Amino acid sequence: MNELLEVTNLTKSFQLHAGLFAQADQRVYALGGVDLTLRTGETYGLVGESGSGKTTLARTLVQLEAHERGTIRYLSSDGSAWEVRRGDRRNLERYRQEVRYVFQDPSSSLDPRMTVGDLLTIGARQRTRGKDRAGLVARAREGLDHVGLRASDWDRRPSEFSGGQRQRIALARALVTRPRLLICDEVVSALDVSVRGQILELLLDLKNRFGLSMVFIAHDLDVVAYMADRVGVLYGGRMMEEAPSRLLVEKPLHPYTKLLFDSAPGAGIRSRETSAQKLTPTRALTGCPFAPRCPLVIDRCRTEIPLPRAVGPQSGRLVACHRVEAE
Amino acid sequence: MSTVLSVEDLRVTFVSQKPPVQAVRGVSFHLETGECLGIVGESGSGKSVTAWASAGLLGADALREGKIVLEGQDWAELNPEQRRSLRGTRVAMIFQEPSRSFDPIVTLEKTFWETLRVHRPETTREEARTRATALLNEVHIADAESRLGSFPHQFSGGMLQRVMIALALANDPQVLLCDEPTTALDVTIQAQILALLNELRRRRGLSMVFISHDLETVAQVADRILVFYGGLILEEAPTDVLLSRPRQPYTRGLWDSRVKRGSHYSTTPLTLIGGSPPDPQRPEPGCPFAPRCPRSQDRCQTELPPLEGAVGRRHRCWFPLEEP
Numbered sequence: 001m002n003e004l005l006e007v008t009n010l011t012k013s014f015q016l017h018a019g020l021f022a023q024a025d026q027r028v029y030a031l032g033g034v035d036l037t038l039r040t041g042e043t044y045g046l047v048g049e050s051g052s053g054k055t056t057l058a059r060t061l062v063q064l065e066a067h068e069r070g071t072i073r074y075l076s077s078d079g080s081a082w083e084v085r086r087g088d089r090r091n092l093e094r095y096r097q098e099v100r101y102v103f104q105d106p107s108s109s110l111d112p113r114m115t116v117g118d119l120l121t122i123g124a125r126q127r128t129r130g131k132d133r134a135g136l137v138a139r140a141r142e143g144l145d146h147v148g149l150r151a152s153d154w155d156r157r158p159s160e161f162s163g164g165q166r167q168r169i170a171l172a173r174a175l176v177t178r179p180r181l182l183i184c185d186e187v188v189s190a191l192d193v194s195v196r197g198q199i200l201e202l203l204l205d206l207k208n209r210f211g212l213s214m215v216f217i218a219h220d221l222d223v224v225a226y227m228a229d230r231v232g233v234l235y236g237g238r239m240m241e242e243a244p245s246r247l248l249v250e251k252p253l254h255p256y257t258k259l260l261f262d263s264a265p266g267a268g269i270r271s272r273e274t275s276a277q278k279l280t281p282t283r284a285l286t287g288c289p290f291a292p293r294c295p296l297v298i299d300r301c302r303t304e305i306p307l308p309r310a311v312g313p314q315s316g317r318l319v320a321c322h323r324v325e326a327e
Numbered sequence: 328m329s330t331v332l333s334v335e336d337l338r339v340t341f342v343s344q345k346p347p348v349q350a351v352r353g354v355s356f357h358l359e360t361g362e363c364l365g366i367v368g369e370s371g372s373g374k375s376v377t378a379w380a381s382a383g384l385l386g387a388d389a390l391r392e393g394k395i396v397l398e399g400q401d402w403a404e405l406n407p408e409q410r411r412s413l414r415g416t417r418v419a420m421i422f423q424e425p426s427r428s429f430d431p432i433v434t435l436e437k438t439f440w441e442t443l444r445v446h447r448p449e450t451t452r453e454e455a456r457t458r459a460t461a462l463l464n465e466v467h468i469a470d471a472e473s474r475l476g477s478f479p480h481q482f483s484g485g486m487l488q489r490v491m492i493a494l495a496l497a498n499d500p501q502v503l504l505c506d507e508p509t510t511a512l513d514v515t516i517q518a519q520i521l522a523l524l525n526e527l528r529r530r531r532g533l534s535m536v537f538i539s540h541d542l543e544t545v546a547q548v549a550d551r552i553l554v555f556y557g558g559l560i561l562e563e564a565p566t567d568v569l570l571s572r573p574r575q576p577y578t579r580g581l582w583d584s585r586v587k588r589g590s591h592y593s594t595t596p597l598t599l600i601g602g603s604p605p606d607p608q609r610p611e612p613g614c615p616f617a618p619r620c621p622r623s624q625d626r627c628q629t630e631l632p633p634l635e636g637a638v639g640r641r642h643r644c645w646f647p648l649e650e651p
Contacts, residue, residue, distance in 0.1 A: 049513035049514065049515065049516075050484075050513055162603040162604070164603055165603070192369040192370055192540065192603075192604055193369060193540055193541065193542070193581060193584065193585075194369060194580065194581060194584060194600040194604065194619075195600075195603060195604075196584075197584045197586075197597045197598065197599045197600065198599055198600075198601070200586075200597055201597050201599060204592055219513060219514060220514070220586075221514070222586045222587070222588050222590075223586045225588075225589075225591070226586045226590055226591055226592055226595075226597075227592055245591060246591060249588065249589050250589075259515055260514060260515065261588075262518070263514040263515040263517065263518035264514055264588070265514075265517070265541055265543035265544040265546075265547060266543045266585065266587070266588055273515070273518075273519050
């Protein structure tokens with residue numbers, strides 16, 4: 001098996017209201033059955049707007065959220081494959097070392113009171129209960145070097161660093177456990193434009209150097225298409241289109257992917273939508289989540305959920321749309 | 328064309344921090360009637376503070392020097408009552424993250440009523456309803472009348488930004504200052520809001536200042552662009568000139584470092600600007616971009632270059648890029 005992660009039918013919903021006035025049946029369907037395969041060494045890009053489920057998908061992949069239905073199968077470093085589940089503590093601990101999550105905003109994901117040295121080592125120190133301290137510190141110091149920080153930064157605190165440098169600290173922290181897969185959730189969104197490129201380049205460098213696989217999540221389609229080998233486009237908790245990055249840029253097929261490309265600031269095309277709203281699915285869907293905004297909508301789109309199917313021979317492209325012809 | 332807003336040698340320092348934050352360090356520009364002026368800059372470049380100062384909104388801890396003249400009236404010469412009467416009727420402002428600008432427990436109807444009564448205290452509730460409905464229609468909010476009873480949380484971010492634009496226009500200002508109005512929004516909604524601003528600008532003949540950290544976004548709406556860095560203007564030019572023939576290396580770097588459509592890591596390396604933006608509490612004596620500039624020489628580190636050139640096409644650089 002060449003697949004590092006195999007995700008099938010991943011489903012997750014949240015209760016909309018909590019507390020005394022909760023309406024029991026009001027739920028937000030964040031993920032409505034997502035399939036996804038990640039090959040070893042590959043970067044998989046995920047795009048979607050807020051509410052599309054991309055962050056929920058990422059958090060479920062590292063089990064910060066438990067999924068309700070579906071499976072996540074992981075091919076471990078020792079060659080054994082197992083299903084990632086909350087109850088399986090032995091395997092989960094190992095999984096969490098090999099699969100690391102990097103957050104969007106380093107100013108809130110790094111404890112301001114801790115020094116860089118503590119930030120890098122505290123997680124591992126607790127897990128190993130203090131054993132092999134010297135080895136851990138050596139690995140963490142190496143990590144600092146890998147992300148382009150100085151050894152003298154070890155005793156400084158996050159507030160003494162700029163946003164870009166803080167994101168470097170967050171990456172060094174992820175590297176300490178020698179991960180095989182990095183899940184990068186909007187890691188450049190909070191950064192200044194002139195610093196963004198530096199972090200993207202660092203990610204490419206780390207990927208090369210350590211043979212990392214990556215899930216790269218962002219709302220900027222051009223950045224995702226640049227970084228990823230394959231890209232999945234999420235809307236309303238469902239995969240609208242998935243294709244090799246180049247193919248998707250050359251010829252987006254799903255109407256939502258087209259809208260995303262046309263809306264990007266660089267496209268220069270002014271919006272034709274006057275006031276369409278995004279939709280947060282609070283009921284189980286009966287049709288395509290994009291149907292209310294879709295320029296090509298027909299009756300069938302509202303009553304029948306389109307399933308992802310292959311379009312084009314051996315193109316590796318999947319499209320979930322009733323209006324896109326299978327070639 | 329006549330000038331509606333002119334800013335002369337504006338300096339703003341926030342003295343509550345030690346050392347003081349020198350947010351704006353000498354900025355001069357003007358806005359013509361009917362024009363859209365773009366301001367692009369990173370966080371800490373002084374772009375928002377300049378806009379706040381232009382609307383007379385700075386707080387007591389801000390030390391302000393220089394002159395801001397709005398339709399012939401100098402903010403510094405007005406008393407608080409006169410300033411109040413200018414805000415809303417002459418100049419209005421919209422902000423990033425519209426949800427933070429609304430009182431969460433006040434309905435839209437009441438918000439509009441209050442806004443209208445600031446300048447016309449005799450406005451009745453009925454008049455306010457009619458006016459609010461018309462304004463909401465103007466910003467394309469469907470079913471406007473029935474939504475007047477709604478609270479802010481019942482709107483999405485994009486819808487709320489539309490409401491905020493409607494509120495800003497309630498007292499028919501001539502100048503609209505937009506401070507990152509699309510930044511917190513999704514790309515498809517961003518495009519809608521930009522299209523709306525363009526439409527309103529044409530229909531109402533608004534003069535606009537549009538601020539963003541994203542040069543591509545600014546380029547979509549602005550006729551002319553100011554590039555801010557380290558509290559200073561580094562370059563000013565008409566939009567197409569700025570993008571095709573920048574003189575300041577920072578402008579070129581900013582434009583080149585965007586990820587271009589269709590580029591891929593396997594074939595195209597990224598164009599980078601090294602280093603990080605300057606610290607406004609410890610400004611360098613020379614050009615603020617010098618520590619990161621590929622063309623930097625000794626003089627750049629020690630001596631601040633002046634903003635040179637004709638009005639509308641200025642740059643601040645000792646060794647500017649050649650005009651092709």
